[in-house]
Every structure is written in C-alpha cells, then in structure tokens.
Amino acid sequence: MMDLAEAFRGEAEDVLERLEEALLGLEADPSQRDLVDAAFRALHTLKGSGAMAGFGELERFAHSFESAFDKVRSGETRLGDELLGLSLESLDHLRALVETGPGAAPALVEQSNDLLAKLDGPSAVTSGPDTKPRGEIWGEQAWRIDIRPEPQLLLDGFDPVETLEQLAELGDCRWRGRLPESTPPLETLTPGHVSVEWSVLLICPHGREALDEALFFLADRAHITIEPLGRDVRFDGLRALGDIIDTHLAVGDWAAIRGLLCDTPAHATLAPPPEAAASAPPKTAARAEETVKVATSKLDVMVDAVGELVTAQARLEEVARRLGDRELSSVAESLERMCGLMRDATLDLRMFPLGGTFSKFRRLVRDISKQLGKKIQFVSEGDETELDKTVIDRLSDPMIHLIRNSLDHGIESPADRRAAGKPEAGTILVAARHAGTKVVIEVSDDGKGLDRDRIREKALERGIISKEASLEDAEIFELIFAPGFSTASEVSALSGRGVGMDAVRAAVRELRGEIRVTSELGRGTVISIELPLTLAIIDGLVVRLGEEFYVMPASDVEECIAAPRAQPGTRKLLQLRGGLVPYFDLRSWFGVEAPEAPHPQVIVADAQGERFGLVVDEVVGQQQAVIKSLARATEPPEGVSGATILGDGGVALVLELAKLGDAMRMAPVHVPEASLSRRMHP
Amino acid sequence: MRSDGPSVDGEVRTSKATVRVEGFFGASRAPDVVAELLAAFDMADEVELALDGLSGADVSLVQLLASARETADQRGARLRVVSHGYALRQCLERCGFTHLFDWELLSATEEVGYFLFGGDE
Numbered sequence: 001m002m003d004l005a006e007a008f009r010g011e012a013e014d015v016l017e018r019l020e021e022a023l024l025g026l027e028a029d030p031s032q033r034d035l036v037d038a039a040f041r042a043l044h045t046l047k048g049s050g051a052m053a054g055f056g057e058l059e060r061f062a063h064s065f066e067s068a069f070d071k072v073r074s075g076e077t078r079l080g081d082e083l084l085g086l087s088l089e090s091l092d093h094l095r096a097l098v099e100t101g102p103g104a105a106p107a108l109v110e111q112s113n114d115l116l117a118k119l120d121g122p123s124a125v126t127s128g129p130d131t132k133p134r135g136e137i138w139g140e141q142a143w144r145i146d147i148r149p150e151p152q153l154l155l156d157g158f159d160p161v162e163t164l165e166q167l168a169e170l171g172d173c174r175w176r177g178r179l180p181e182s183t184p185p186l187e188t189l190t191p192g193h194v195s196v197e198w199s200v201l202l203i204c205p206h207g208r209e210a211l212d213e214a215l216f217f218l219a220d221r222a223h224i225t226i227e228p229l230g231r232d233v234r235f236d237g238l239r240a241l242g243d244i245i246d247t248h249l250a251v252g253d254w255a256a257i258r259g260l261l262c263d264t265p266a267h268a269t270l271a272p273p274p275e276a277a278a279s280a281p282p283k284t285a286a287r288a289e290e291t292v293k294v295a296t297s298k299l300d301v302m303v304d305a306v307g308e309l310v311t312a313q314a315r316l317e318e319v320a321r322r323l324g325d326r327e328l329s330s331v332a333e334s335l336e337r338m339c340g341l342m343r344d345a346t347l348d349l350r351m352f353p354l355g356g357t358f359s360k361f362r363r364l365v366r367d368i369s370k371q372l373g374k375k376i377q378f379v380s381e382g383d384e385t386e387l388d389k390t391v392i393d394r395l396s397d398p399m400i401h402l403i404r405n406s407l408d409h410g411i412e413s414p415a416d417r418r419a420a421g422k423p424e425a426g427t428i429l430v431a432a433r434h435a436g437t438k439v440v441i442e443v444s445d446d447g448k449g450l451d452r453d454r455i456r457e458k459a460l461e462r463g464i465i466s467k468e469a470s471l472e473d474a475e476i477f478e479l480i481f482a483p484g485f486s487t488a489s490e491v492s493a494l495s496g497r498g499v500g501m502d503a504v505r506a507a508v509r510e511l512r513g514e515i516r517v518t519s520e521l522g523r524g525t526v527i528s529i530e531l532p533l534t535l536a537i538i539d540g541l542v543v544r545l546g547e548e549f550y551v552m553p554a555s556d557v558e559e560c561i562a563a564p565r566a567q568p569g570t571r572k573l574l575q576l577r578g579g580l581v582p583y584f585d586l587r588s589w590f591g592v593e594a595p596e597a598p599h600p601q602v603i604v605a606d607a608q609g610e611r612f613g614l615v616v617d618e619v620v621g622q623q624q625a626v627i628k629s630l631a632r633a634t635e636p637p638e639g640v641s642g643a644t645i646l647g648d649g650g651v652a653l654v655l656e657l658a659k660l661g662d663a664m665r666m667a668p669v670h671v672p673e674a675s676l677s678r679r680m681h682p
Numbered sequence: 683m684r685s686d687g688p689s690v691d692g693e694v695r696t697s698k699a700t701v702r703v704e705g706f707f708g709a710s711r712a713p714d715v716v717a718e719l720l721a722a723f724d725m726a727d728e729v730e731l732a733l734d735g736l737s738g739a740d741v742s743l744v745q746l747l748a749s750a751r752e753t754a755d756q757r758g759a760r761l762r763v764v765s766h767g768y769a770l771r772q773c774l775e776r777c778g779f780t781h782l783f784d785w786e787l788l789s790a791t792e793e794v795g796y797f798l799f800g801g802d803e
Contacts, residue, residue: 004710052710154709159740161776177744177778185753186720189745191712196741198778 048157171204
C-alpha cells in the first residue's frame with residue numbers, strides 16, 4: 001500500500017500542474033478571475049492535503065502563499081508581473097518541498113522565508129480581477145443547497161463542515177447531514193472517506209455570487225446544487241422547511257401549499273435531492289465519473305500479464321489448429337475475442353492526455369523567452385489527445401529539446417522580427433492529433449526557418465555529404481538529424497551543441513516513431529513526430545526467412561506482392577503502379593543461409609513517409625505481438641526493436657521498418673524491375 | 683490523542699471489550715479505530731466505545747458510529763457509546779446529525795442514547 005506521503009506526492013504533482021497552468025494563464029491575461037480562483041483553490045488543496053500528510057513546512061508556505069492570493073481575490077493586491085514572477089518562483093519552491101518530504105531542510109525553510117517576505121511586499125502594476133463579490137440583493141432570498149462531497153475530501157485535509165459554517169455567516173442557516181441509505185458495517189467501511197451528504201437551508205440578503213464565494217473551496221471537490229426557493233420567505237417558515245429536509249420529503253409543493261414561499265417558481269425549483277442531483281450544473285457534471293489513482297507500476301504488471309495471456313491464447317490457437325479439434329478451436333476463438341477486449345481495455349488504462357505534458361512546455365517557453373529577451377507566446381492544440389503513458393514520459397525530453405531549438409534558433413529577436421515585417425511576438429505551436437493507429441505531434445514556430453544553403457554548407461564542412469551530392473530541400477532538412485550536425489555559430493546553454501537533433505530522432509525511433517521536418521525560410525519550421533499509440537502490444541505481420549520468423553508492425557505494411565526474379569546486390573527497384581519502389585533483400589541483411597524459397601514475396605512498407613519493399617521467403621499471417629526487450633547483453637541487429645513469442649512457442653524478432661528503410665537508402669541502386677502483379681493485402 | 687485498543691474484561695466470548703478514543707478524532711485516525719473496533723467485536727458481545735476523552739471530531743466520527751451500529755446489529759452484539767463531555771454532541775450538532783442520531787442511530791441500542799447526551803454525567 002502507498003503511504004500517506006507517497007500518495008500526497010502523486011496528488012501534489014497534479015495540483016502543482018493546475019497551479020502552474022493558472023499562473024501562466026494569468027501572465028497572459030491577469031484579468032481572468034477564474035484563473036485567480038483556480039490558483040487559490042490549488043494552494044488551498046495543497047495546504048490541506050500537505051498538512052494531512054505531515055508536510056509541515058509545505059503547509060506553512062502554502063498557507064502564506066494562499067493568503068497572498070486571497071488579497072488578489074479581494075482586490076487588496078493587484079496582480080502584476082512582479083507578483084506573478086514571485087508566484088512562479090514560489091511554485092518551484094513548493095515542488096522542492098513536495099520532493100523533499102515531510103522534514104524540510106533548513107536551507108529550504110530559509111528559502112521559504114525569503115519568498116514569503118517578498119510575497120508580502122509586491123504591489124500592483126497592472127489591472128487585476130474585480131474585488132470579491134458579495135452580491136447584495138434587496139430583501140431576503142431563501143436557498144436550498146445540496147452538497148455531496150468527493151469521498152477523498154477529508155483525507156485531503158478539507159472539512160466540508162467548514163464550508164457550511166461559512167454559509168452560515170451569510171444569514172439564517174441550518175443544515176442536515178444524511179448518511180447513505182445503506183450504512184456499511186465496519187468490515188466494508190472505507191475509513192476516512194466521506195459518505196455523508198448535506199442539505200442546507202439558507203435565508204440571506206445575498207445573491208448567488210455570495211453563495212458561490214462561500215462554497216468556493218468545495219466547488220470542484222463536491223457535487224453541489226443550489227436552488228433558489230423564493231424571496232420574502234417568512235422567517236418562521238425556516239424551521240418547518242428544515243423539518244421537511246429532516247424527513248427527506250419533497251419540500252417544494254408542500255412549502256408552496258403551506259404558503260411558506262411567495263414566489264411561484266418555487267414549485268419548479270424545489271425538488272428532492274435525487275432529482276436535484278440529476279440536474280447538476282455543468283461546472284460539477286464532469287465530476288460525475290469518479291476516478292481512481294493507480295500507480296503506473298501496477299498498470300505495467302497488468303499489461304505484462306495481458307501480454308502473457310495474448311501469447312498463451314496464440315499458443316492455444318496453434319494447438320487447436322494442429323490437433324484439428326473443433327471444440328478446442330471454438331474455445332480458442334472465444335478466448336481470442338476476450339483477449340482482444342482485455343488487451344484494448346488494459347492498454348486504454350495507460351492512455352493519458354498530452355495536455356499535462358504540454359502545460360509544462362508553457363512554463364519552459366515563458367522562462368526561456370524571458371532569459372533570451374524574446375517575446376514568444378506558446379499555443380497548444382489537441383491537449384486531449386491521448387497516448388500511452390510510457391510514450392508520453394519518454395517523449396518529454398526530445399520535445400523539450402525541439403522547443404528549446406525553436407526558442408533559441410527559430411524565433412527571431414523582437415528587433416529582427418520588426419525588421420522582417422513580423423509581429424514582435426513569435427509563436428510556438430505544439431499540436432497533437434490522432435492519425436489512424438498513430439498520433440502525430442507537431443512543434444512549429446513562425447521564426448526564421450531553416451537556411452537551406454547554410455545547412456548544405458555545414459554538412460559539406462562536416463563531411464556528411466559530398467560536394468557532388470544533389471539534394472532536394474527535404475533531403476537537406478533531413479541533414480539536421482545527422483550525428484554531430486549543428487548550424488549554431490555560437491554554442492548556447494540551451495541548444496546548439498550539435499548533439500541534439502540526432503538524439504531526438506534516436507529517442508523518437510526508440511518509441512517506434514518517426515520524425516520529419518519542413519521549413520520555409522523567413523516563415524518558420526514544422527517538426528512532425530509520428531508515434532504509435534502504444535508500445536506494448538502491436539498487430540504484427542509474421543514473415544519467414546529460411547527457418548527463422550520475424551514480425552513487422554502491420555500498420556506499416558501496405559501490401560504483399562510476388563517478388564521479381566533475383567538480382568545481384570542488396571538494393572533494387574521495382575515498378576509498382578507506375579512508380580518506382582526500392583526494395584531490399586532481408587535474407588542478405590540478416591545473413592540467412594538456408595536455401596531460397598521457390599516463391600519469395602515483397603512486403604511493401606511505408607515508414608517515415610518512404611515506401612520501400614522487403615523480400616521475404618513467406619508471409620505467414622497476422623498475429624498480436626507482445627513486444628519484449630532483448631537482453632542488454634545482446635546487441636540487436638540493426639532494424640530489430642525487440643522480440644516476441646509466436647503461437648507455437650517459438651521466438652521471432654520484431655523489425656523496426658524505419659531503420660531498415662534507412663539502411664536500404666544507403667545501398668547502391670540497381671536497374672528497375674518489370675512491373676509486378678499484386679497478390680494479396682495483409 | 684490516544685486510542686487504547688480493545689481491552690477485555692475476562693476471557694470468555696461474552697465479555698465486554700472497550701475501545702477508547704481520546705483527543706481529536708479525524709479521518710486519518712479512522713483506519714486504526716475501525717481495526718480496533720473490529721477486533722473488539724470479534725472478541726466480545728458487548729463493545730464499548732469510550733469517547734469520554736474526546737476533545738473534538740469531524741464527520742468521520744458520525745460515519746464510524748453508524749457503521750459500528752450496523753456491525754453490532756449484524757452480529758447481534760451490543761454497542762455502547764460512552765461520552766461524558768460535550769465533544770461528541772458538538773460534533774453531531776456541527777455536522778447536522780443530532781436529529782438522525784436521536785431517531786435512528788441511537789435507538790439501535792438503548793445504552794447509546796442514554797450515554798450520548800449526558801445521561802451518565
């Protein structure tokens with residue numbers, strides 16, 4: 001079981017991300033009241049749950065930080081650059097306190113004090129949100145408020161009754177708690193979870209805004225419905241209404257009949273709690289689906305187990321086929337369907353939206369652009385696009401490198417942009433979208449673009465290309481991924497060390513992805529990364545070379561055709577529907593010495609946007625392949641990304657087609673082959 | 683803040699077990715006290731939850747009491763909640779539960795109602 005501190009760390013990470021997002025949003029537009037509220041709420045959450053987990057120093061710091069933001073909310077302090085800068089520094093400090101754990105080192109405490117002293121000081125330079133609303137109204141208004149807190153609330157350090165007490169400050173107020181209809185015995189009770197719901201009756205001279213303010217901290221941690229009962233409610237009716245709530249009756253009709261309420265809309269608005277819950281306001285509707293946090297290590301175990309299950313199922317299918325047993329085959333088919341469902345559901349558990357990673361880039365862009373004295377706005381699109389958690393984690397560093405490159409080399413200084421007739425502020429756009437079984441992520445900027453001549457010149461200097469090489473623009477841009485290539489005239493702390501882009505491509509390829517670049521001089525650059533949705537299990541095409549079997553991702557395979565007659569060399573060209581497609585002999589590549597098959601086939605693949613063929617002895621069929629890493633001691637042949645177990649228990653190597661394609665492009669060209677007839681689609 | 687854990691008077695199954703809770707009772711203490719109460723119900727037919735040393739509580743105490751009552755009902759055991767101070771009453775009032783305990787929770791065992799609102803003081 002996770003201990004309290006560990007659980008808090010997991011939660012704090014999310015809360016700090018929300019806080020960062022709010023602060024960066026406020027930097028762009030300090031008048032956004034909802035972002036001030038979001039920051040305030042995040043700090044309050046951190047304070048409460050930090051206290052519960054025993055992070056005393058964090059609680060102290062978050063409390064004072066929260067107070068500083070409360071002054072912003074009340075209009076006492078205006079939100080300026082200074083306070084926002086300090087807030088971001090304080091956010092980093094909170095991260096350090098979370099990382100350190102319950103016992104903060106004296107140096108961190110000292111840092112807390114320094115920051116808090118500064119947070120006390122700054123005053124405003126720009127316009128801020130309106131002052132705290134109270135929403136005074138004429139006369140008295142009666143309200144019914146139903147509150148169903150999140151179960152976790154108390155364990156996160158929130159006492160929902162404190163909110164009820166805040167409501168009571170607004171006027172005449174009483175509330176009733178309700179236990180669930182079926183009370184669990186101690187054996188099944190989840191200790192510490194809140195299962196109580198409250199109904200509140202309030203008569204006050206305030207409008208809805210005042211209620212929202214009092215309910216502020218509960219707003220995103222509870223399902224809340226607020227029903228106006230009517231104005232000019234007689235005070236002596238309050239107790240009677242309270243009694244009605246006690247007995248859980250529908251109070252609307254009853255109260256109206258008894259003349260306790262004057263306004264006719266009361267009939268419509270007074271509904272018993274279950275109906276009120278059904279008409280939840282949009283703000284709280286998203287909370288309807290409860291979520292559970294699970295350690296990724298547990299998900300990894302589950303994915304591994306499903307992988308084994310898929311392998312066992314393939315084995316069963318093979319045995320059933322070999323024995324020719326119909327009943328067994330039927331069981332194997334049912335199992336296959338269930339395995340497919342389970343595989344999809346399990347892999348889906350690992351899917352996370354990219355937005356969380358994108359929001360980190362926003363801060364990166366903010367900090368580095370300030371450092372460089374450039375004006376750069378960060379825009380993200382497709383934040384909701386989901387990708388496997390492992391892929392997201394491993395993608396973060398390469399993407400940071402790409403963004404740093406854009407910041408450092410892509411976007412021009414404000415003066416240069418003015419001179420070029422561009423707006424002073426540049427833009428970096430990170431966009432994600434689904435494309436079939438893949439996800440495409442683009443990092444683009446509206447900077448100066450890649451200089452074709454300069455890249456070529458540099459590649460010549462470094463011996464990457466020969467003087468005679470005739471290259472298209474796309475091929476020249478590809479050179480930036482060559483090892484050791486750099487066009488930066490000065491090495492900066494951010495990028496330009498010439499070790500970046502090849503490492504970025506290697507990292508993307510390790511994820512079975514591909515990276516491409518397009519650019520227009522003076523207009524900007526787009527770097528596009530294409531990734532598989534998941535790494536663990538793929539739909540594979542099984543092929544045979546001699547006695548050995550290989551698996552390639554079916555999503556990269558376009559079609560299979562009969563191979564042309566044998567030609568010398570490793571690289572050849574075939575004509576396919578009017579176009580030339582280079583193809584490569586896999587037997588030569590892997591050094592297979594067994595006698596050649598009588599009817600070899602060519603797998604036509606599309607990897608990194610390049611079509612090419614691979615000659616194999618036989619296409620065996622399709623199979624779900626659970627990809628296993630090769631032992632560290634084993635240096636895998638180039639173009640092999642792992643291994644998998646086949647239905648008969650044998651092992652097959654999993655091919656990485658993009659790498660094979662690269663190898664093919666390096667080989668000498670031979671004469672085009674005659675056109676070929678298509679035989680089958682995989 | 684202290685929870686003594688169940689103490690047993692005598693060694694037979696019908697003996698009384700007492701779980702004592704002192705200081706502030708909040709969500710973070712609930713797992714320990716639940717475990718102690720379960721142990722107490724396992725060893726005795728009469729369980730006393732001694733809250734006379736309670737200084738304050740949040741709503742998790744209300745849930746604990748309701749669940750303890752349910753357990754007692756299911757096992758045919760007797761639950762006694764002993765409180766000499768105002769902390770329990772304050773908690774029930776603050777959480778909006780006085781009414782429910784009067785009519786539902788406390789009626790499950792006569793002793794609970796008797797002790798709850800100072801009858802024993």
